[in-house]
Amino acid sequence: MTSYQERVKQFDKILYSDGKIDLKSLKEKSYRGIPEGNGRRSLTWRILLGYLPLDRDSWSTVVEQKRALYKQFVDEIIVQNPEANSPVIEDHPLNPNPNSNWQNFFKDNEVLLQIDKDVRRLYPDISFFSQPCEFPNQIVGSGIDRLHHRVNQSQLEVQSSSRKGFGPSLLYSAPKKKGGEDYAPLTKGDEAHWEVVERILFIYAKLNPGQGYVQGMNEIIGPIYYVFATDSNTEWREHAEADCFFCFTNLMSDIRDFFIKTLDDSPTGIRMLMVRLDKMLESADSAVHNVLQTQGIKMPYFAFRWLSLMLSQEFSLPDVLSLWDALLTDDTRCDLLMDVCIAMLKLIRNELLTNDFATNMKLLQNYPGIDIMAILEQAKSSKT
Incomplete structure:
Protein backbone atom coordinates (compact mmCIF):
# COMPACT_ATOMS: atom_id res chain seq x y z
CA MET A 1 0.00 0.00 0.00
CA THR A 2 1.41 3.40 -1.01
CA SER A 3 1.70 6.28 1.43
CA TYR A 4 -1.15 8.06 -0.38
CA GLN A 5 -3.40 5.01 -0.14
CA GLU A 6 -2.59 4.72 3.53
CA ARG A 7 -3.44 8.40 4.03
CA VAL A 8 -6.78 7.90 2.26
CA LYS A 9 -7.52 4.89 4.44
CA GLN A 10 -6.73 6.82 7.62
CA PHE A 11 -8.80 9.80 6.47
CA ASP A 12 -11.82 7.64 5.60
CA LYS A 13 -11.60 5.89 8.94
CA ILE A 14 -11.94 9.25 10.71
CA LEU A 15 -14.67 10.51 8.41
CA TYR A 16 -16.87 7.48 7.86
CA SER A 17 -16.48 5.19 10.89
CA ASP A 18 -19.33 4.81 13.35
CA GLY A 19 -19.47 7.07 16.37
CA LYS A 20 -18.47 10.69 16.77
CA ILE A 21 -15.93 12.41 14.54
CA ASP A 22 -12.48 12.75 16.09
CA LEU A 23 -12.14 16.46 15.32
CA LYS A 24 -8.50 16.70 16.38
CA SER A 25 -7.46 13.87 14.09
CA LEU A 26 -9.61 15.23 11.26
CA LYS A 27 -7.88 18.60 11.50
CA GLU A 28 -4.44 17.03 11.58
CA LYS A 29 -5.15 15.01 8.44
CA SER A 30 -6.86 17.92 6.67
CA TYR A 31 -3.86 20.20 7.16
CA ARG A 32 -1.86 17.97 4.84
CA GLY A 33 -4.58 18.21 2.22
CA ILE A 34 -7.86 16.36 1.96
CA PRO A 35 -7.60 13.41 -0.48
CA GLU A 36 -9.64 13.93 -3.62
CA GLY A 37 -12.75 11.88 -4.31
CA ASN A 38 -15.52 10.15 -2.38
CA GLY A 39 -16.91 13.50 -1.19
CA ARG A 40 -14.18 13.83 1.44
CA ARG A 41 -13.52 17.54 1.04
CA SER A 42 -17.19 18.48 0.83
CA LEU A 43 -18.05 16.55 3.98
CA THR A 44 -14.98 17.71 5.89
CA TRP A 45 -15.58 21.37 5.10
CA ARG A 46 -19.17 21.05 6.32
CA ILE A 47 -17.76 19.79 9.63
CA LEU A 48 -14.92 22.32 9.89
CA LEU A 49 -17.35 25.14 9.12
CA GLY A 50 -19.70 24.09 11.90
CA TYR A 51 -22.59 22.98 9.70
CA LEU A 52 -22.44 19.30 10.56
CA PRO A 53 -22.07 18.28 14.23
CA LEU A 54 -19.49 15.71 15.29
CA ASP A 55 -22.24 13.21 16.09
CA ARG A 56 -23.03 11.48 12.80
CA ASP A 57 -26.37 10.21 14.10
CA PHE A 258 -12.53 41.98 8.14
CA PHE A 259 -15.38 43.59 6.21
CA ILE A 260 -16.56 46.25 8.67
CA LYS A 261 -14.58 49.50 8.48
CA THR A 262 -15.71 50.75 11.89
CA LEU A 263 -13.96 47.72 13.42
CA ASP A 264 -10.65 48.24 11.60
CA ASP A 265 -8.87 49.21 14.81
CA SER A 266 -10.42 46.49 16.95
CA PRO A 267 -8.17 43.51 17.79
CA THR A 268 -9.86 41.47 15.06
CA GLY A 269 -10.19 44.34 12.57
CA ILE A 270 -8.29 44.21 9.30
CA ARG A 271 -6.04 47.20 10.11
CA MET A 272 -4.91 45.69 13.39
CA LEU A 273 -4.31 42.34 11.70
CA MET A 274 -2.01 44.07 9.22
CA VAL A 275 -0.19 45.77 12.10
CA ARG A 276 0.19 42.37 13.72
CA LEU A 277 1.43 40.84 10.46
CA ASP A 278 3.98 43.63 10.09
CA LYS A 279 5.35 42.93 13.58
CA MET A 280 5.43 39.20 12.84
CA LEU A 281 7.45 39.84 9.68
CA GLU A 282 9.86 42.12 11.54
CA SER A 283 10.45 39.35 14.08
CA ALA A 284 10.62 36.52 11.55
CA ASP A 285 12.74 38.18 8.85
CA SER A 286 14.05 41.63 9.67
CA ALA A 287 15.92 41.86 6.35
CA VAL A 288 12.73 41.49 4.28
CA HIS A 289 10.89 43.81 6.65
CA ASN A 290 13.57 46.47 6.25
CA VAL A 291 13.49 46.23 2.46
CA LEU A 292 9.74 46.72 2.36
CA GLN A 293 10.02 49.63 4.78
CA THR A 294 12.82 51.27 2.80
CA GLN A 295 10.97 50.88 -0.50
CA GLY A 296 7.77 52.24 1.01
CA ILE A 297 5.80 49.03 0.44
CA LYS A 298 3.16 49.08 3.15
CA MET A 299 1.09 46.13 4.31
CA PRO A 300 -2.21 47.46 2.87
CA TYR A 301 -0.67 47.33 -0.61
CA PHE A 302 -0.83 43.53 -0.62
CA ALA A 303 -1.73 42.11 2.79
CA PHE A 304 -5.21 43.66 2.87
CA ARG A 305 -6.27 41.43 0.01
CA TRP A 306 -4.31 38.44 1.30
CA LEU A 307 -5.98 38.57 4.71
CA SER A 308 -9.51 39.76 3.95
CA LEU A 309 -10.02 37.28 1.11
CA MET A 310 -8.18 34.43 2.84
CA LEU A 311 -5.72 34.24 -0.08
CA SER A 312 -8.51 33.15 -2.41
CA GLN A 313 -7.26 35.46 -5.17
CA GLU A 314 -3.58 34.66 -4.95
CA PHE A 315 -3.70 31.12 -6.34
CA SER A 316 -5.58 28.99 -8.84
CA LEU A 317 -8.79 27.41 -7.56
CA PRO A 318 -7.30 23.90 -7.06
CA ASP A 319 -4.51 25.44 -4.96
CA VAL A 320 -7.01 27.55 -3.02
CA LEU A 321 -8.94 24.40 -2.14
CA SER A 322 -5.79 22.69 -0.86
CA LEU A 323 -4.85 25.81 1.09
CA TRP A 324 -8.31 26.10 2.65
CA ASP A 325 -8.15 22.44 3.69
CA ALA A 326 -5.56 23.72 6.16
CA LEU A 327 -6.93 27.19 6.88
CA LEU A 328 -10.34 25.86 7.88
CA THR A 329 -8.76 23.73 10.61
CA ASP A 330 -7.93 26.95 12.48
CA ASP A 331 -10.81 27.98 14.73
CA THR A 332 -9.44 31.54 14.98
CA ARG A 333 -9.68 31.91 11.17
CA CYS A 334 -6.68 34.27 11.27
CA ASP A 335 -3.72 32.82 13.21
CA LEU A 336 -2.81 30.18 10.63
CA LEU A 337 -3.69 32.58 7.82
CA MET A 338 -1.10 35.03 9.11
CA ASP A 339 1.49 32.27 9.53
CA VAL A 340 0.88 31.32 5.90
CA CYS A 341 1.33 34.94 4.80
CA ILE A 342 4.69 35.07 6.59
CA ALA A 343 5.66 31.78 4.96
CA MET A 344 4.78 33.21 1.55
CA LEU A 345 7.07 36.17 2.17
CA LYS A 346 9.90 33.95 3.36
CA LEU A 347 9.69 31.77 0.26
CA ILE A 348 10.28 34.78 -2.01
CA ARG A 349 12.76 36.55 0.29
CA ASN A 350 15.67 36.31 -2.16
CA GLU A 351 13.66 38.10 -4.83
CA LEU A 352 12.35 40.68 -2.37
CA LEU A 353 15.86 41.46 -1.14
CA THR A 354 17.21 42.11 -4.65
CA ASN A 355 14.25 43.59 -6.55
CA ASP A 356 13.40 47.25 -6.92
CA PHE A 357 10.10 48.77 -5.73
CA ALA A 358 8.12 48.18 -8.92
CA THR A 359 9.23 44.56 -9.28
CA ASN A 360 8.50 43.80 -5.64
CA MET A 361 5.05 45.33 -5.86
CA LYS A 362 4.28 43.19 -8.90
CA LEU A 363 5.62 40.11 -7.12
CA LEU A 364 3.50 40.70 -4.00
CA GLN A 365 0.33 41.49 -5.91
CA ASN A 366 0.82 38.58 -8.33
CA TYR A 367 2.28 35.89 -6.13
CA PRO A 368 4.23 33.21 -8.03
CA GLY A 369 2.98 29.66 -8.37
CA ILE A 370 4.81 28.09 -5.44
CA ASP A 371 3.60 24.66 -4.29
CA ILE A 372 0.91 25.08 -1.65
CA MET A 373 2.23 22.24 0.49
CA ALA A 374 5.65 23.91 0.53
CA ILE A 375 4.01 27.07 1.85
CA LEU A 376 2.09 25.14 4.51
CA GLU A 377 5.21 23.25 5.55
CA GLN A 378 7.07 26.54 5.85
CA ALA A 379 4.25 27.97 7.97
CA LYS A 380 4.28 24.89 10.20
CA SER A 381 8.07 24.81 10.61
CA SER A 382 8.13 28.46 11.60
CA LYS A 383 5.89 27.66 14.58
CA THR A 384 7.99 24.76 15.84
Whole structure:
Protein backbone atom coordinates (compact mmCIF):
# COMPACT_ATOMS: atom_id res chain seq x y z
CA MET A 1 0.00 0.00 0.00
CA THR A 2 1.41 3.40 -1.01
CA SER A 3 1.70 6.28 1.43
CA TYR A 4 -1.15 8.06 -0.38
CA GLN A 5 -3.40 5.01 -0.14
CA GLU A 6 -2.59 4.72 3.53
CA ARG A 7 -3.44 8.40 4.03
CA VAL A 8 -6.78 7.90 2.26
CA LYS A 9 -7.52 4.89 4.44
CA GLN A 10 -6.73 6.82 7.62
CA PHE A 11 -8.80 9.80 6.47
CA ASP A 12 -11.82 7.64 5.60
CA LYS A 13 -11.60 5.89 8.94
CA ILE A 14 -11.94 9.25 10.71
CA LEU A 15 -14.67 10.51 8.41
CA TYR A 16 -16.87 7.48 7.86
CA SER A 17 -16.48 5.19 10.89
CA ASP A 18 -19.33 4.81 13.35
CA GLY A 19 -19.47 7.07 16.37
CA LYS A 20 -18.47 10.69 16.77
CA ILE A 21 -15.93 12.41 14.54
CA ASP A 22 -12.48 12.75 16.09
CA LEU A 23 -12.14 16.46 15.32
CA LYS A 24 -8.50 16.70 16.38
CA SER A 25 -7.46 13.87 14.09
CA LEU A 26 -9.61 15.23 11.26
CA LYS A 27 -7.88 18.60 11.50
CA GLU A 28 -4.44 17.03 11.58
CA LYS A 29 -5.15 15.01 8.44
CA SER A 30 -6.86 17.92 6.67
CA TYR A 31 -3.86 20.20 7.16
CA ARG A 32 -1.86 17.97 4.84
CA GLY A 33 -4.58 18.21 2.22
CA ILE A 34 -7.86 16.36 1.96
CA PRO A 35 -7.60 13.41 -0.48
CA GLU A 36 -9.64 13.93 -3.62
CA GLY A 37 -12.75 11.88 -4.31
CA ASN A 38 -15.52 10.15 -2.38
CA GLY A 39 -16.91 13.50 -1.19
CA ARG A 40 -14.18 13.83 1.44
CA ARG A 41 -13.52 17.54 1.04
CA SER A 42 -17.19 18.48 0.83
CA LEU A 43 -18.05 16.55 3.98
CA THR A 44 -14.98 17.71 5.89
CA TRP A 45 -15.58 21.37 5.10
CA ARG A 46 -19.17 21.05 6.32
CA ILE A 47 -17.76 19.79 9.63
CA LEU A 48 -14.92 22.32 9.89
CA LEU A 49 -17.35 25.14 9.12
CA GLY A 50 -19.70 24.09 11.90
CA TYR A 51 -22.59 22.98 9.70
CA LEU A 52 -22.44 19.30 10.56
CA PRO A 53 -22.07 18.28 14.23
CA LEU A 54 -19.49 15.71 15.29
CA ASP A 55 -22.24 13.21 16.09
CA ARG A 56 -23.03 11.48 12.80
CA ASP A 57 -26.37 10.21 14.10
CA SER A 58 -27.71 13.77 14.18
CA TRP A 59 -26.67 14.70 10.64
CA SER A 60 -29.94 13.81 8.93
CA THR A 61 -31.98 15.84 11.42
CA VAL A 62 -29.67 18.85 11.21
CA VAL A 63 -29.54 19.03 7.42
CA GLU A 64 -33.30 18.50 7.10
CA GLN A 65 -33.98 21.43 9.43
CA LYS A 66 -31.36 23.71 7.84
CA ARG A 67 -32.47 23.00 4.30
CA ALA A 68 -36.10 23.63 5.21
CA LEU A 69 -35.07 26.93 6.81
CA TYR A 70 -33.17 27.98 3.69
CA LYS A 71 -36.22 27.18 1.55
CA GLN A 72 -38.19 29.47 3.83
CA PHE A 73 -35.63 32.24 3.27
CA VAL A 74 -35.93 31.82 -0.49
CA ASP A 75 -39.72 31.90 -0.31
CA GLU A 76 -39.84 35.00 1.89
CA ILE A 77 -37.01 37.03 0.34
CA ILE A 78 -36.95 35.99 -3.30
CA VAL A 79 -40.39 34.62 -4.12
CA GLN A 80 -42.78 36.67 -2.01
CA ASN A 81 -40.62 39.81 -2.10
CA PRO A 82 -42.83 41.60 0.45
CA GLU A 83 -41.55 45.07 -0.43
CA ALA A 84 -42.72 44.70 -4.03
CA ASN A 85 -45.99 42.93 -3.26
CA SER A 86 -47.26 45.32 -0.57
CA PRO A 87 -47.60 48.69 -2.27
CA VAL A 88 -48.65 51.66 -0.20
CA ILE A 89 -50.88 54.17 -1.90
CA GLU A 90 -49.05 57.14 -0.41
CA ASP A 91 -45.67 55.72 -1.34
CA HIS A 92 -43.60 57.28 -4.14
CA PRO A 93 -39.96 57.18 -5.37
CA LEU A 94 -38.97 60.33 -3.43
CA ASN A 95 -40.47 59.18 -0.15
CA PRO A 96 -37.66 59.65 2.44
CA ASN A 97 -39.24 57.22 4.90
CA PRO A 98 -36.71 54.38 5.42
CA ASN A 99 -39.63 51.94 5.52
CA SER A 100 -40.83 53.08 2.12
CA ASN A 101 -41.19 50.29 -0.42
CA TRP A 102 -39.38 52.48 -2.92
CA GLN A 103 -36.47 53.00 -0.53
CA ASN A 104 -36.23 49.26 -0.03
CA PHE A 105 -36.33 48.79 -3.79
CA PHE A 106 -33.47 51.24 -4.31
CA LYS A 107 -31.37 49.60 -1.59
CA ASP A 108 -31.99 46.12 -2.95
CA ASN A 109 -31.19 47.26 -6.45
CA GLU A 110 -27.92 48.83 -5.38
CA VAL A 111 -26.86 45.67 -3.57
CA LEU A 112 -27.87 43.51 -6.51
CA LEU A 113 -25.87 45.65 -8.92
CA GLN A 114 -22.70 44.99 -6.96
CA ILE A 115 -23.37 41.31 -6.32
CA ASP A 116 -24.30 40.73 -9.96
CA LYS A 117 -21.09 42.34 -11.16
CA ASP A 118 -18.94 40.42 -8.69
CA VAL A 119 -20.37 36.91 -9.13
CA ARG A 120 -19.99 37.07 -12.89
CA ARG A 121 -16.21 37.35 -12.54
CA LEU A 122 -15.68 34.45 -10.16
CA TYR A 123 -12.67 32.45 -11.36
CA PRO A 124 -12.89 33.55 -15.00
CA ASP A 125 -10.15 31.10 -15.99
CA ILE A 126 -12.52 28.17 -15.52
CA SER A 127 -15.96 27.72 -17.05
CA PHE A 128 -17.64 26.16 -14.02
CA PHE A 129 -19.55 29.20 -12.75
CA SER A 130 -20.98 29.96 -16.20
CA GLN A 131 -22.21 26.42 -16.70
CA PRO A 132 -25.77 25.30 -15.85
CA CYS A 133 -26.11 23.69 -12.45
CA GLU A 134 -27.37 20.16 -12.22
CA PHE A 135 -30.09 20.95 -9.67
CA PRO A 136 -31.58 24.41 -10.37
CA ASN A 137 -33.60 25.95 -7.57
CA GLN A 138 -37.33 25.22 -7.58
CA ILE A 139 -38.09 28.86 -8.35
CA VAL A 140 -36.48 28.53 -11.80
CA GLY A 141 -39.24 28.23 -14.37
CA SER A 142 -41.90 29.24 -11.85
CA GLY A 143 -42.38 32.69 -13.33
CA ILE A 144 -40.39 34.40 -10.58
CA ASP A 145 -37.96 36.97 -11.98
CA ARG A 146 -34.36 35.95 -11.56
CA LEU A 147 -32.32 38.31 -9.47
CA HIS A 148 -30.14 39.54 -12.31
CA HIS A 149 -33.31 40.41 -14.25
CA ARG A 150 -34.41 42.60 -11.35
CA VAL A 151 -31.31 44.75 -11.58
CA ASN A 152 -32.53 48.03 -13.02
CA GLN A 153 -29.32 49.47 -14.41
CA SER A 154 -30.94 52.05 -16.62
CA GLN A 155 -32.67 54.03 -13.87
CA LEU A 156 -30.18 53.94 -11.02
CA GLU A 157 -26.82 55.52 -10.60
CA VAL A 158 -24.47 52.78 -9.46
CA GLN A 159 -22.95 53.32 -6.04
CA SER A 160 -20.38 50.67 -5.22
CA SER A 161 -21.10 48.70 -2.07
CA SER A 162 -17.43 47.84 -1.82
CA ARG A 163 -15.72 48.17 1.50
CA LYS A 164 -14.76 51.79 2.02
CA GLY A 165 -11.36 52.67 3.43
CA PHE A 166 -8.88 50.71 1.37
CA GLY A 167 -10.80 50.53 -1.85
CA PRO A 168 -11.71 47.85 -4.38
CA SER A 169 -8.41 48.27 -6.23
CA LEU A 170 -6.76 46.54 -3.31
CA LEU A 171 -9.32 43.76 -3.29
CA TYR A 172 -9.33 42.90 -6.95
CA SER A 173 -7.16 42.38 -9.95
CA ALA A 174 -10.47 42.81 -11.80
CA PRO A 175 -10.27 39.86 -14.21
CA LYS A 176 -12.31 40.13 -17.37
CA LYS A 177 -14.07 37.58 -19.48
CA LYS A 178 -12.21 36.71 -22.63
CA GLY A 179 -13.23 39.12 -25.32
CA GLY A 180 -15.18 41.14 -22.76
CA GLU A 181 -18.42 39.24 -23.44
CA ASP A 182 -20.97 38.40 -20.80
CA TYR A 183 -21.98 34.85 -20.00
CA ALA A 184 -24.00 33.23 -22.77
CA PRO A 185 -27.73 32.71 -22.13
CA LEU A 186 -28.79 29.27 -20.95
CA THR A 187 -31.61 27.01 -22.04
CA LYS A 188 -34.97 27.84 -20.49
CA GLY A 189 -35.28 26.14 -17.13
CA ASP A 190 -31.53 26.17 -16.50
CA GLU A 191 -29.58 28.48 -14.24
CA ALA A 192 -25.84 29.02 -14.06
CA HIS A 193 -23.82 28.40 -10.94
CA TRP A 194 -23.08 32.13 -10.66
CA GLU A 195 -26.85 32.76 -10.40
CA VAL A 196 -27.02 30.40 -7.43
CA VAL A 197 -24.14 32.23 -5.74
CA GLU A 198 -25.88 35.54 -6.45
CA ARG A 199 -29.05 34.31 -4.73
CA ILE A 200 -27.12 33.10 -1.67
CA LEU A 201 -25.29 36.41 -1.31
CA PHE A 202 -28.46 38.47 -1.73
CA ILE A 203 -30.30 36.45 0.90
CA TYR A 204 -27.31 36.81 3.22
CA ALA A 205 -27.30 40.58 2.69
CA LYS A 206 -31.03 40.83 3.41
CA LEU A 207 -30.71 38.77 6.59
CA ASN A 208 -27.70 40.79 7.79
CA PRO A 209 -28.72 44.42 7.17
CA GLY A 210 -26.13 45.73 9.62
CA GLN A 211 -23.39 44.43 7.40
CA GLY A 212 -25.07 43.79 4.09
CA TYR A 213 -23.02 42.74 1.09
CA VAL A 214 -19.44 43.91 0.79
CA GLN A 215 -17.27 43.43 -2.25
CA GLY A 216 -15.02 40.46 -1.67
CA MET A 217 -17.61 38.21 -0.07
CA ASN A 218 -18.05 36.60 -3.48
CA GLU A 219 -14.44 35.43 -3.28
CA ILE A 220 -15.09 33.87 0.12
CA ILE A 221 -18.19 31.97 -0.96
CA GLY A 222 -16.76 30.87 -4.33
CA PRO A 223 -14.54 28.00 -3.12
CA ILE A 224 -17.20 26.72 -0.70
CA TYR A 225 -19.90 26.58 -3.34
CA TYR A 226 -17.57 24.98 -5.89
CA VAL A 227 -16.65 22.18 -3.48
CA PHE A 228 -20.27 21.49 -2.58
CA ALA A 229 -21.62 21.70 -6.14
CA THR A 230 -19.00 19.25 -7.45
CA ASP A 231 -19.47 16.68 -4.69
CA SER A 232 -19.44 13.10 -5.95
CA ASN A 233 -22.37 12.31 -3.64
CA THR A 234 -25.60 13.18 -5.48
CA GLU A 235 -27.65 13.91 -2.36
CA TRP A 236 -25.09 16.34 -0.95
CA ARG A 237 -24.61 17.90 -4.38
CA GLU A 238 -28.35 18.42 -4.81
CA HIS A 239 -28.44 20.57 -1.68
CA ALA A 240 -25.24 22.48 -2.37
CA GLU A 241 -27.05 25.85 -2.34
CA ALA A 242 -28.63 25.54 1.09
CA ASP A 243 -25.61 23.91 2.70
CA CYS A 244 -23.30 26.53 1.19
CA PHE A 245 -25.46 29.33 2.58
CA PHE A 246 -25.08 28.12 6.16
CA CYS A 247 -21.38 27.30 5.84
CA PHE A 248 -20.73 30.74 4.33
CA THR A 249 -22.78 32.37 7.08
CA ASN A 250 -20.78 30.53 9.74
CA LEU A 251 -17.48 31.53 8.18
CA MET A 252 -18.59 35.15 7.81
CA SER A 253 -19.55 35.24 11.49
CA ASP A 254 -15.90 34.42 12.24
CA ILE A 255 -14.31 36.89 9.82
CA ARG A 256 -17.02 39.57 9.61
CA ASP A 257 -14.72 42.12 11.27
CA PHE A 258 -12.53 41.98 8.14
CA PHE A 259 -15.38 43.59 6.21
CA ILE A 260 -16.56 46.25 8.67
CA LYS A 261 -14.58 49.50 8.48
CA THR A 262 -15.71 50.75 11.89
CA LEU A 263 -13.96 47.72 13.42
CA ASP A 264 -10.65 48.24 11.60
CA ASP A 265 -8.87 49.21 14.81
CA SER A 266 -10.42 46.49 16.95
CA PRO A 267 -8.17 43.51 17.79
CA THR A 268 -9.86 41.47 15.06
CA GLY A 269 -10.19 44.34 12.57
CA ILE A 270 -8.29 44.21 9.30
CA ARG A 271 -6.04 47.20 10.11
CA MET A 272 -4.91 45.69 13.39
CA LEU A 273 -4.31 42.34 11.70
CA MET A 274 -2.01 44.07 9.22
CA VAL A 275 -0.19 45.77 12.10
CA ARG A 276 0.19 42.37 13.72
CA LEU A 277 1.43 40.84 10.46
CA ASP A 278 3.98 43.63 10.09
CA LYS A 279 5.35 42.93 13.58
CA MET A 280 5.43 39.20 12.84
CA LEU A 281 7.45 39.84 9.68
CA GLU A 282 9.86 42.12 11.54
CA SER A 283 10.45 39.35 14.08
CA ALA A 284 10.62 36.52 11.55
CA ASP A 285 12.74 38.18 8.85
CA SER A 286 14.05 41.63 9.67
CA ALA A 287 15.92 41.86 6.35
CA VAL A 288 12.73 41.49 4.28
CA HIS A 289 10.89 43.81 6.65
CA ASN A 290 13.57 46.47 6.25
CA VAL A 291 13.49 46.23 2.46
CA LEU A 292 9.74 46.72 2.36
CA GLN A 293 10.02 49.63 4.78
CA THR A 294 12.82 51.27 2.80
CA GLN A 295 10.97 50.88 -0.50
CA GLY A 296 7.77 52.24 1.01
CA ILE A 297 5.80 49.03 0.44
CA LYS A 298 3.16 49.08 3.15
CA MET A 299 1.09 46.13 4.31
CA PRO A 300 -2.21 47.46 2.87
CA TYR A 301 -0.67 47.33 -0.61
CA PHE A 302 -0.83 43.53 -0.62
CA ALA A 303 -1.73 42.11 2.79
CA PHE A 304 -5.21 43.66 2.87
CA ARG A 305 -6.27 41.43 0.01
CA TRP A 306 -4.31 38.44 1.30
CA LEU A 307 -5.98 38.57 4.71
CA SER A 308 -9.51 39.76 3.95
CA LEU A 309 -10.02 37.28 1.11
CA MET A 310 -8.18 34.43 2.84
CA LEU A 311 -5.72 34.24 -0.08
CA SER A 312 -8.51 33.15 -2.41
CA GLN A 313 -7.26 35.46 -5.17
CA GLU A 314 -3.58 34.66 -4.95
CA PHE A 315 -3.70 31.12 -6.34
CA SER A 316 -5.58 28.99 -8.84
CA LEU A 317 -8.79 27.41 -7.56
CA PRO A 318 -7.30 23.90 -7.06
CA ASP A 319 -4.51 25.44 -4.96
CA VAL A 320 -7.01 27.55 -3.02
CA LEU A 321 -8.94 24.40 -2.14
CA SER A 322 -5.79 22.69 -0.86
CA LEU A 323 -4.85 25.81 1.09
CA TRP A 324 -8.31 26.10 2.65
CA ASP A 325 -8.15 22.44 3.69
CA ALA A 326 -5.56 23.72 6.16
CA LEU A 327 -6.93 27.19 6.88
CA LEU A 328 -10.34 25.86 7.88
CA THR A 329 -8.76 23.73 10.61
CA ASP A 330 -7.93 26.95 12.48
CA ASP A 331 -10.81 27.98 14.73
CA THR A 332 -9.44 31.54 14.98
CA ARG A 333 -9.68 31.91 11.17
CA CYS A 334 -6.68 34.27 11.27
CA ASP A 335 -3.72 32.82 13.21
CA LEU A 336 -2.81 30.18 10.63
CA LEU A 337 -3.69 32.58 7.82
CA MET A 338 -1.10 35.03 9.11
CA ASP A 339 1.49 32.27 9.53
CA VAL A 340 0.88 31.32 5.90
CA CYS A 341 1.33 34.94 4.80
CA ILE A 342 4.69 35.07 6.59
CA ALA A 343 5.66 31.78 4.96
CA MET A 344 4.78 33.21 1.55
CA LEU A 345 7.07 36.17 2.17
CA LYS A 346 9.90 33.95 3.36
CA LEU A 347 9.69 31.77 0.26
CA ILE A 348 10.28 34.78 -2.01
CA ARG A 349 12.76 36.55 0.29
CA ASN A 350 15.67 36.31 -2.16
CA GLU A 351 13.66 38.10 -4.83
CA LEU A 352 12.35 40.68 -2.37
CA LEU A 353 15.86 41.46 -1.14
CA THR A 354 17.21 42.11 -4.65
CA ASN A 355 14.25 43.59 -6.55
CA ASP A 356 13.40 47.25 -6.92
CA PHE A 357 10.10 48.77 -5.73
CA ALA A 358 8.12 48.18 -8.92
CA THR A 359 9.23 44.56 -9.28
CA ASN A 360 8.50 43.80 -5.64
CA MET A 361 5.05 45.33 -5.86
CA LYS A 362 4.28 43.19 -8.90
CA LEU A 363 5.62 40.11 -7.12
CA LEU A 364 3.50 40.70 -4.00
CA GLN A 365 0.33 41.49 -5.91
CA ASN A 366 0.82 38.58 -8.33
CA TYR A 367 2.28 35.89 -6.13
CA PRO A 368 4.23 33.21 -8.03
CA GLY A 369 2.98 29.66 -8.37
CA ILE A 370 4.81 28.09 -5.44
CA ASP A 371 3.60 24.66 -4.29
CA ILE A 372 0.91 25.08 -1.65
CA MET A 373 2.23 22.24 0.49
CA ALA A 374 5.65 23.91 0.53
CA ILE A 375 4.01 27.07 1.85
CA LEU A 376 2.09 25.14 4.51
CA GLU A 377 5.21 23.25 5.55
CA GLN A 378 7.07 26.54 5.85
CA ALA A 379 4.25 27.97 7.97
CA LYS A 380 4.28 24.89 10.20
CA SER A 381 8.07 24.81 10.61
CA SER A 382 8.13 28.46 11.60
CA LYS A 383 5.89 27.66 14.58
CA THR A 384 7.99 24.76 15.84
